Amino acid sequence: MTTESDTQRPSQRGGVVRTVLLFCFLPGWTVLWGLTAMLAGWIRNDWLFRLSLGSWSRGILFVSGIRLAVTRAPELTNAACVFVANHQSALDIPILSTACLMTHDVRFMAKESLFKIPFLGWGISGNGFIPIKRESPRHAANTIKEIVAKNSSAYSYVLFAEGTRSPDGRMQDFKRGAIAMVLRMGRPLAPVSIIDACRANPKGRWIVRPGTVRVMFHAPVIVPAFDGDDRALRETITAQVQKAVEEALPEEQRRAAAV
Numbered sequence: 001m002t003t004e005s006d007t008q009r010p011s012q013r014g015g016v017v018r019t020v021l022l023f024c025f026l027p028g029w030t031v032l033w034g035l036t037a038m039l040a041g042w043i044r045n046d047w048l049f050r051l052s053l054g055s056w057s058r059g060i061l062f063v064s065g066i067r068l069a070v071t072r073a074p075e076l077t078n079a080a081c082v083f084v085a086n087h088q089s090a091l092d093i094p095i096l097s098t099a100c101l102m103t104h105d106v107r108f109m110a111k112e113s114l115f116k117i118p119f120l121g122w123g124i125s126g127n128g129f130i131p132i133k134r135e136s137p138r139h140a141a142n143t144i145k146e147i148v149a150k151n152s153s154a155y156s157y158v159l160f161a162e163g164t165r166s167p168d169g170r171m172q173d174f175k176r177g178a179i180a181m182v183l184r185m186g187r188p189l190a191p192v193s194i195i196d197a198c199r200a201n202p203k204g205r206w207i208v209r210p211g212t213v214r215v216m217f218h219a220p221v222i223v224p225a226f227d228g229d230d231r232a233l234r235e236t237i238t239a240q241v242q243k244a245v246e247e248a249l250p251e252e253q254r255r256a257a258a259v
Contacts (some may be wrong), residue, residue: 009199009211010066010196010199010209012199013209015209015210025063029056030120031062032057033123034123041126041127060091061091061094061098064201065212066208068213068214069212070215072212073219076218078104080104082182082185082188083104083106083192084161084179084190084191084241084245085159085193085194085245086161086192086193086246086249087163090165092160093108093110096215106157107155108124109129109132109157110129110131111131112131115129128155142176149157156187161241164218165213166203169252170252170256171253174238174241176235178236179234179241180226183226187223189223189237189241191217192215193245194213194252195215196212198253200213
């Protein structure tokens, strides 16, 4: 970790050496910690899974030359919540895993295709991650209903509310359906701003560039009871969370002005 005074934004050029190092390092590292995570799931050991996810994430950031500058609103406690973040790069999962695991036992709501990746997908299966089918949001909603019904999960979850990575680094509109999905959990929603990950790893480019990525955890939004039919509440919460995330971003990473 680093402080604001030590930050150096990732360059928008170069990165070939770091990219080669990461591509040589990543397969074996993923196999090692993917197998460990699989074991954690089989024996139901949350501590071992946290070790696996944290080690995998920190190793990727180290080899990539990515430092994190993390700030947290004082209102954010260690209680279980749903982190709602913007999505800038393929590095966002290790970035948020590293930042969130400092205080929370975190799991992700991730697109279903990630669960099919050898070792990575096998590792997250059975460890509380929620697969999301883009063509069938009801699938994730039903999974969340099961979690709420059991009332047994102490995990915090991460949701990328744009639904996919930004193509140009600018934040996209948050999906109201995604927010409605997590409102059913009845947990506080903690907005999270990821800043400059798009410079470290632009979408569509097989490149990683060293530098500091900032992660800002904002004050949580307390969610009233939601039955799934209150559109006004859904719109209000979506706008509130989206505004908190966007206001912390530099101008070039905010949503494009409406034409």
